[in-house]
Amino acid sequence: MQLVGKDIRVDEFGRGGQAYFLSHFHADHIGGLRKGWRHGPLYCSPVTAKLVGKRLGLDGDLVRTIEPGKPLKLRLGTHDVSVRAIEANHCPGAVMFHFEFGGRRVLYTGDFRLDDNIRREAAECADVDLAYVDKTYDDPRYVFPPLDESIDRVLGLVGEHMDKEVFLALYSIGKTRLLRAVVGKFNRPVYVSAETQRCYRAMGMESLVTRDAGVTNLRGYGRGYFFKYFRWRARRHRKTHTVIIPTGWALDAEEDDPHGYFYVPYSEHCDYPELCEFLALLRPKKVIPI
Numbered sequence: 195m196q197l198v199g200k201d202i203r204v205d206e207f208g209r210g211g212q213a214y215f216l217s218h219f220h221a222d223h224i225g226g227l228r229k230g231w232r233h234g235p236l237y238c239s240p241v242t243a244k245l246v247g248k249r250l251g252l253d254g255d256l257v258r259t260i261e262p263g264k265p266l267k268l269r270l271g272t273h274d275v276s277v278r279a280i281e282a283n284h285c286p287g288a289v290m291f292h293f294e295f296g297g298r299r300v301l302y303t304g305d306f307r308l309d310d311n312i313r314r315e316a317a318e319c320a321d322v323d324l325a326y327v328d329k330t331y332d333d334p335r336y337v338f339p340p341l342d343e344s345i346d347r348v349l350g351l352v353g354e355h356m357d358k359e360v361f362l363a364l365y366s367i368g369k370t371r372l373l374r375a376v377v378g379k380f381n382r383p384v385y386v387s388a389e390t391q392r393c394y395r396a397m398g399m400e401s402l403v404t405r406d407a408g409v410t411n412l413r414g415y416g417r418g419y420f421f422k423y424f425r426w427r428a429r430r431h432r433k434t435h436t437v438i439i440p441t442g443w444a445l446d447a448e449e450d451d452p453h454g455y456f457y458v459p460y461s462e463h464c465d466y467p468e469l470c471e472f473l474a475l476l477r478p479k480k481v482i483p484i
């Protein structure tokens with residue numbers, strides 16, 4: 195997304211910007227950022243800054259942190275720009291950005307799930323001129339339980355299968371609340387890939403995960419793993435393996451799953467009613483889906 199001519203870039207890292215903003219450290223938002231990138235100052239939350247520094251090796255002098263609730267003032271060309279970060283209730287470090295410049299107000303949500311803080315912020319930002327909005331589940335059939343309820347359902351399933359190897363579909367960054375709840379309840383870390391461990395180490399949460407498969411029966415892999423490499427193993431080892439897939443796409447998956455996996459609706463994006471509620475509070479003059 196580009197603002198103030200092309201001076202401000204959000205989740206977009208080609209040449210030509212004066213100030214770059216990163217909403218969160220997910221692959222579909224960091225395209226173009228890599229070691230050696232030097233197109234301009236990069237603003238992000240403190241947690242995202244740690245990931246950018248340690249996982250991408252970006253030069254520290256380019257990375258500037260913006261803390262939620264502490265507005266940042268920038269002078270870009272002839273424009274004074276005020277930027278505010280808002281916690282996005284998505285993965286660790288995820289924020290929205292609210293920009294004010296030349297009498298215009300623009301909100302960029304990045305990925306988010308509605309919570310009370312965002313409700314309050316949306317009401318405060320009401321009548322923005324333009325909103326770039328995460329509409330991942332923009333369809334009335336997507337209605338998710340609250341996150342706490344989803345977490346309880348996963349904890350219940352894990353508890354019923356603790357005599358087996360329990361495989362959970364996780365991300366390198368994200369579903370962290372779920373991971374924390376599982377580790378807390380069953381008092382053991384989750385075995386993950388080396389890449390996921392590096393991300394958790396960068397975020398300062400390394401105690402939640404391990405590379406030693408012998409100390410835990412809990413396994414965390416990306417969702418793709420279960421559909422590409424794991425299917426045959428899962429069929430052969432149903433008595434000793436349980437696969438739990440917490441996902442917003444659970445509604446689509448359950449209809450004809452041949453693998454015997456357990457699907458739990460769990461999402462760090464808004465469901466459809468939350469998206470409608472958010473837009474009703476924000477009353478943007480124009481919306482662009484992201």
Ligand SMILES: [Zn+2]
Nearest residue numbers: 218220284305
């Ligand atoms: Zn995301």
